[in-house]
Amino acid sequence: MNKFVRLAWRNIWRNKRRSLITIAAISFAIVIIALTRSLQYGTYDTMEAMAVNLFNGEIQVHRTGFHQERTLAYHFEQDEQNWQSLLDSNPRLQGYTRRITSFGLVSSDSASTGALILGIEPDQEPAITQFTDLVSDGSKLAAGDDHLVVIGALLAKNLQAGIGDTVVVLTQGYQNQMGADAYVVKGLLRSGQAELDRSIMLMPLSNAQDLFSLYDGITQVVFKSDNFRGASRLAKSISTSLNGKLEVMSWEQLMPELKQLILMDNVSGAIYLAFIIVVVGIEIFNATMMSVVERTREFGIMQAIGVKPKQVGGLILLESVSKVALSLVVGLILSIVVVSTLSHYQIPLPKDMVEAYAEYGFVFDDLKFSASPRVYLEPLVSIAVVALLALIIPIYKTYRLSPVEAFRKT
Amino acid sequence: MNTVELSRVTKIYQDKNKIPVKAVDGVDLEIQAGEFTAIAGPSGSGKTTLLNIIGGLDKPTSGGVQVGGQDLTALSRDKLAEFRLNTLGFIFQAYNLIPVLTAEENAEFMLLLQGVSAQERHTRVKQEFAELGIAAELMHRRPNELSGGQQQRVAVARALVSHPQLILADEPTANLDSKTGSVLLDKMKEMNEKKGVTFIFSTHDPMVMQRARRLITLKDGKIVEDVNHR
Numbered sequence A: 001m002n003k004f005v006r007l008a009w010r011n012i013w014r015n016k017r018r019s020l021i022t023i024a025a026i027s028f029a030i031v032i033i034a035l036t037r038s039l040q041y042g043t044y045d046t047m048e049a050m051a052v053n054l055f056n057g058e059i060q061v062h063r064t065g066f067h068q069e070r071t072l073a074y075h076f077e078q079d080e081q082n083w084q085s086l087l088d089s090n091p092r093l094q095g096y097t098r099r100i101t102s103f104g105l106v107s108s109d110s111a112s113t114g115a116l117i118l119g120i121e122p123d124q125e126p127a128i129t130q131f132t133d134l135v136s137d138g139s140k141l142a143a144g145d146d147h148l149v150v151i152g153a154l155l156a157k158n159l160q161a162g163i164g165d166t167v168v169v170l171t172q173g174y175q176n177q178m179g180a181d182a183y184v185v186k187g188l189l190r191s192g193q194a195e196l197d198r199s200i201m202l203m204p205l206s207n208a209q210d211l212f213s214l215y216d217g218i219t220q221v222v223f224k225s226d227n228f229r230g231a232s233r234l235a236k237s238i239s240t241s242l243n244g245k246l247e248v249m250s251w252e253q254l255m256p257e258l259k260q261l262i263l264m265d266n267v268s269g270a271i272y273l274a275f276i277i278v279v280v281g282i283e284i285f286n287a288t289m290m291s292v293v294e295r296t297r298e299f300g301i302m303q304a305i306g307v308k309p310k311q312v313g314g315l316i317l318l319e320s321v322s323k324v325a326l327s328l329v330v331g332l333i334l335s336i337v338v339v340s341t342l343s344h345y346q347i348p349l350p351k352d353m354v355e356a357y358a359e360y361g362f363v364f365d366d367l368k369f370s371a372s373p374r375v376y377l378e379p380l381v382s383i384a385v386v387a388l389l390a391l392i393i394p395i396y397k398t399y400r401l402s403p404v405e406a407f408r409k410t
Numbered sequence B: 001m002n003t004v005e006l007s008r009v010t011k012i013y014q015d016k017n018k019i020p021v022k023a024v025d026g027v028d029l030e031i032q033a034g035e036f037t038a039i040a041g042p043s044g045s046g047k048t049t050l051l052n053i054i055g056g057l058d059k060p061t062s063g064g065v066q067v068g069g070q071d072l073t074a075l076s077r078d079k080l081a082e083f084r085l086n087t088l089g090f091i092f093q094a095y096n097l098i099p100v101l102t103a104e105e106n107a108e109f110m111l112l113l114q115g116v117s118a119q120e121r122h123t124r125v126k127q128e129f130a131e132l133g134i135a136a137e138l139m140h141r142r143p144n145e146l147s148g149g150q151q152q153r154v155a156v157a158r159a160l161v162s163h164p165q166l167i168l169a170d171e172p173t174a175n176l177d178s179k180t181g182s183v184l185l186d187k188m189k190e191m192n193e194k195k196g197v198t199f200i201f202s203t204h205d206p207m208v209m210q211r212a213r214r215l216i217t218l219k220d221g222k223i224v225e226d227v228n229h230r
C-alpha cells in the first residue's frame, strides 16, 4: 500500500478547495459538538458539585405516602432501621441525617405568618446538605442547641425579627395535639431561593419532636452519595435492602421538574448533535462521491496498467481516511483552543435559565465549561464512525468499477 | 507459441433499450510474438471491444481467449490486473496518464507496482525517455503541462519500461496531428524491431494501416480481411 501513499497525498490536494471545504466542515462540526458537550458536562458537573445545596438532599427515605400528603401521620421511629449499618454496607453512601418536616404559624411581636419547619440534627446535617450553612447573619445551629432557631432572611424581615429576638410557634402536632413554644432566633438563612428564604425555620430535631408531639419520631432520613448522576440506581438498591418497608426516592423522583430541566437540555442537545453529525456524513459522502465519479476514467486507466480493483478502492480509502484524520486533528486542536478560551470568560447564562436552576438551589449565573476528555472524545469518535460509514458506498463503487465502463463514461 | 489466440470470440452488449448488440461476432484470430498488427474497420465495427478482450479488460460473452499461454476467461479480476501488470502494456487514444504524477512518475508507475528498485526504475525510465526522444526537462512535468504527443510518448514509455510481451494500443495516434502521429508510430515500430515487442493497434488512420505489417479489417464484429505485408 505504501506505493500509493504519494499518489494519495497528491490526490488530496489536487482539488484544494474541495478538500479544504471538507476539512473545514468536519473540524467546524467537531468544534461545535465539543463546545456543546463541554457546556452540557460543565453544567452537569457544576450541579453535581452543588448537589449538596439541594434542600431535599440526593436520596430521601420516608414512609410511603409522605411525599404526597406531607402529614405527620407518616412519621416513623428515628431508629426504625440501623441507619449506620445501612451506610456501612453501601460504600457509595457518604452520610445520613434525620429530619422532621412540617408546618406551623410563627409569630413575633409585630406579625405572624406560616412557616416550613424543619427539625434537623445540627451535627449531621452539614455532611448531607450545605444549605443549612448558608447563614448570613448570626450563626448556624450547633449540636446541643436548645430552643434556638435559624429562620429565612425574608421570613425574618416579614416578622420584623432579628438575631436574639424571641418568636413563638404554634402547630398542630401528631393526632391534632396542639403544640406551642417560644424560640430565640440564632441566625438568618439566605439560600438564594426566595421561596425557601420566605418560609424556612430550622430547629434542633429534639425541639421539633417536642413541638409536634412525635417524641422519637421523624419524617425523613436524607442520604448523600458520591454519585449525583447515579442517585436513582442507588435509591433502588437501598430500597431493596430496606425490604420495601419505607419509600426511597432519589432527587430525580423528588424533583421531577429538575430532571426534566436537565433532560430537555440533553434531548434537544442530542438531536442537534445528531443533526450535525448527519450533515457531516452527507458532506463526506458527497465530496468522496464527486471525486470518485470525476476520476472514473483514471481508475479505468489504473486497472488497465495493472492496478488491482482492491488497490484502487484502497487508494480512495487511504485518501479519504487521511483527509478525515487530518480534519480530526485540526478539529481537536481548534476545539481545545475554543473551549479553553471561552472558559476563561464569564459568559452570562440566560436569565430564565438562571432562575430555573436557582429554584432548586443551583445558583450559578455564567456558562460552565467542562474540559474532560470525553468532551473531545465524543465528537472525534462519532465523526470518525460516520465518516467511515459515508465512505462505504463510494469505495465499494470504485472497487466494483469495470474498466470498460470507465472508458465509456468519457 | 502464439502470443494471442482467440477462438470463436463473441461479445454481445445490451444497449439502452435492452436490445442485444453483437460488438464482436465469432472471431478466430492468432497473433504471433513480434508481430506489428493493425486492426482497422469503420466506427462501431468492434475494434476497441476486441482489444479490451485481448487485454482482459472485458470478458467475451462466449469463446476462448489465450494470451501468453493464459486462459483469460478463467481469471479473477485481481489475477487479470496482475496479468496486465506483468505481460501487457496499454495505450489509449488520450488521457493515459495519472494527472497528479509527473512524466517520470507516470512512466515508472508499473515498475513501482512490480516492485522494481528505485535505482533501476530511474535508469530504465531515463533510457526509455531518451530512446523515445522525450526531453529530460519534461521528466518532472505533470501531464497537463505536456502536449498531446508528449503525453502519448510518456504512455508508450510506461508500457515499454515494464518489458511487456504485448502492447495493445487503441487508436494511439487519433488525437495527434499527422506529423506527431507519424513520429510516434516510427518510435513504436523501432521498438518492435529492436526489442521484439508485439504490438496490436486499432486504427482509422491510413498511415498506421500502411506501416502495419499485418492489417486485419473488421466489419460488424467480424474479420473481413487479414493481410500480411511481409
Ligand SMILES: Nc1ncnc2c1ncn2[C@@H]1O[C@H](COP(=O)(O)OP(=O)(O)OP(=O)(O)O)[C@@H](O)[C@H]1O
Binding pocket: A404, A408, B013, B014, B015, B021, B022, B023, B024, B041, B042, B043, B044, B045, B046, B047, B048, B049, B050
Ligand atoms: N458497454 C457497451 N454497451 C453497449 N454497447 C456497446 C458497449 N461497448 C461497445 N458497444 C457497442 O459495440 C459496438 C462495437 O463498439 P467498439 O467500441 O468496439 O467499436 P470500435 O470499432 O472501437 O469503434 P470506434 O472506431 O468508433 O472506436 C458498437 O456498436 C458499440 O455501440
Ligand SMILES: [Mg+2]
Binding pocket: B047, B048, B049, B170, B202
Ligand atoms: Mg474504438
